[in-house]
Amino acid sequence: MHKKWLPFCLKHRDTLLLGIALMLLLGAALRPSIPIKRNIHTYLLIADITQSMNVIDMSLDHAPASRLDYTKRMMHDIIAQLPCQTRISIGLFAGDAVAALYTPLHVCKHFSAIQQTIDHLDWRMAWTGNSQLRQSVPMAAKLLRQMPEATKAVIFTDGDEAPLLHAFNTRNLKDFQGSDDFYFVGVGTDQGAGIPKLTENNQMIGYWSNESFAVQPNIAQVTASKSSGRDDSVAVSDYDRYISRRASAYLKKLSEEIGAQYLDGDDPHHVLQHIQKHSSPRYEIVAYPIDWILATLSAVCIVSAYINQDSKRQLTHTLRKRFTKLRQTRLFKARHDVAHDNHF
Known part of the structure; x- marks a missing residue:
């Protein structure tokens, strides 16, 4: 059974995550609590x-x-x-x-x-x-x-x-x-x-x-x-x-x-x-109130729904590009020149 559900879940991953987030938010709105000693x-x-x-x-x-x-x-x-x-x-x-x-x-x-x-x-x-x-x-x-x-x-x-x-x-x-x-x-x-x-x-x-x-x-x-x-x-x-x-x-x-x-x-x-x-x-x-726990989990689901593989690759590419530009700045170049001039 799991072989049929797994492809379905992966295909509709974003929809499922948003649905779970909505249910968690509705649960948090009810301000639930659990008894503790x-x-x-x-x-x-x-x-x-x-x-x-x-x-x-x-x-x-x-x-x-x-x-x-x-x-x-x-x-x-x-x-x-x-x-x-x-x-x-x-x-x-x-x-x-x-x-x-x-x-x-x-x-x-x-x-x-x-x-x-x-x-x-x-x-x-x-x-x-x-x-x-x-x-x-x-x-x-x-x-x-x-x-x-x-x-x-x-x-x-x-x-x-x-x-x-x-x-x-x-x-x-x-x-x-x-x-x-x-x-x-x-x-x-x-x-x-x-x-x-x-x-x-x-x-x-x-x-x-x-x-x-x-x-x-x-x-x-x-x-x-x-x-x-x-x-x-x-x-x-x-x-x-x-x-x-x-x-x-x-x-x-x-x-x-x-x-x-x-x-x-x-x-x-x-x-x-x-x-x-x-x-x-x-x-x-x-x-003990647990509404804040449900709200936090809902936020995690929403963020996860909008971070797919393409977004991860794009984010990684952007970070690498900015780091490369940073290394080419005059600050890093100056540090390299100083280290080189002081080399005996």
Whole structure:
């Protein structure tokens, strides 16, 4: 049978190709799709909004920027590159607690709302002036368990504990569970800078002094650390400023202690790659459009229909003719003369 059909197909090759192209175009117009399985990742992006995040030791668009502004830009960039099936919630960290602003939302359907939430993150949203990251980890784990779906926490912080840790206020995390769902992203520099002291109107009035972070290893300080009261003392000289640095070593140690992962926040793309590296326990069946595949095949058929043997021979002849003329130009001739003159 194929002996009869083969000569027929070769004889009417162009007509058959155009007919196939037409059917492919009609199929593409129907916008068909096929069901495929995709992993669904859900993240709670937690921004440290304590006052040390106001330190200006980062750079955005070749201009100085605070750690919080840098964090907001990094969160923007990460969300913009996430697949549409990803679900995102924004959280805040201050004191020893973590709060989620809403349940996870589809990143594409609610893209504008999520980005606006990030734009409005501000240090004045903090409910306390302390920064007890270690104490907040169990609270964050409890919050993740309350989420309607499996969620990973990505905490953007400089790791600067205030009050400073000592034997009386260092919580034992030996029995901590749920560490696979935690990522710590370090923000800041190793050189660091003074922590600006700002008014409620966001006006700078000085810097936090070393005395504000002095360690007094006794019960009184542990109790006082729970207070949200504000110390009005202001550093008046450079040597009296408390220098806040990114606590990379501490964040790495804390991550190892609870089995979490530490990521350097200098490269947002690096952070995105790592948080998406692990497979998600959840997946859904989504429609994958194939109209562009059919349209591409149709274009190939149309081009093939108009390229016959005569066209191939004519194209080859034209290319050879142009190449011959090109070789006879003064450029190639000059190169030949130079090579000849330099020959010994």
